[in-house]
Amino acid sequence: MDWPVSVALAQAVPTLPVGSNLHYEPKFDGHRLVMWRTEETVRLQTRSGRDVTRQWLDLALAGMQLPASLVLDGEGVVYVDGRVDFGAAQSRSNSSPARARLLAEAHPAAYAVFDVLQHPMHGDVRGWAWVRRRALLEQVLEEYSMGPPIQAVPTTTDVALARVWYDALRVQGIEGLVVKGGATTYRGGSRQWMKVRHAETVDARVVGHTGPASRPRAVAVQLPDGRIALSQALKAPLAAWVAHLLEGASPGRQAWTGDGERYLKVDVDAVVEVLSGTTRHSVVTVTRAK
Structure with missing residues (x-):
């Protein structure tokens, strides 16, 4: 297997799927x-x-306690005051090594495999x-x-228990559930899994940005209905994530949204979550990177 590996993804669904040979996992809000x-x-x-x-x-x-040639997929999670803190995980991943060491001392990470x-x-x-698997x-x-800090994510085939997890674990920072078919293989890049989240968000593909690549001010996203819209001004952790993303991309080409807003179009493989209530407008609110 060659580095880097393409990871399997999940598509958002509005309600909890029910069917034979489905497996439910808590969706940890990490990196x-x-x-x-x-x-x-x-x-x-x-x-x-x-x-x-x-x-x-x-x-x-x-x-390092694991055997050589093992490759695992999971979520890097940071707990703050006993609750999964997505912002802390994002800050860790986008920090300098020196800053990351300080963050780790204050809030050690866990790996939900x-x-x-x-x-x-x-x-x-x-x-x-x-x-x-x-x-x-x-x-x-x-x-x-x-x-x-390395533990397997809980899993169940019991729909009733899954619903309890969905409701009860929210206070601990668990953002919903991931649902997987028991017979499915691992297909990198495909949205073969399903996810049900508490937040009213939708996935949007990143297609460009405004501002310099090293300090982007906003992202241009393609919404589920095909429209291109600009985000509101990015907060520092998201701006840093976009800057990392653009490091290996070709220089952007000038383009315009359907509302005439100018942005730099780039070819990157990235998805963000945006508040569904803002997708009716020309400027959307990005809640997190995927």
Whole structure:
């Protein structure tokens, strides 16, 4: 398996899906991380393929207990006052290594693992059914006596229990549920999973920005209905994320939204969540990066 790996994604659905062989997991509000245990070290990759090992060094050190050639998929999570704090996770991932060390001292990270992509004995297991991969994940975590900060995400096939999780875990910062088919393989880049969230948001694809690439002021997004709109001014963590995203992109080309707003069009693979109530307007509100 080559670095960086393309990760599987989830599509937002309005209600909790019910059906045979569906598995429900709490959706941790953190930062997507792929953990690579190499022969000599541990590397951590974001959804976009950026290396953030130095920003999450506490998790990398914990991962050294795992066997070489293991690749895991999960969520880097930071708890503040006993609650999952998405802003803290974003700050960690976008910090300098020195700043990240200070943040880790104040709030150590946890790694909520939900999949295994490669195993030292079985090789690339992305073609296995989810239930088989899940059993392998539990086996390897138990075999190597893994515990906090690296733990498997809870899962259930009980719809009633899933609904309890959806309602009861919200106060702990759990943003909803992810639903996976038990027979599905792992297909990077595809929205093969489903997610139900508490927030009234929709996914929008990033297609451009305003301001310099090193300090973007706003992003241009393509909404689910195909319209292009500009976001409101980005807060510092989101602006830093967009700047990292644009580092490897070609220079933007001048373009205009349907309302005549000018932006720089870029070809990047990124999605943000925007408040659904703002999508009727020319300027939308971005709540978080995906």
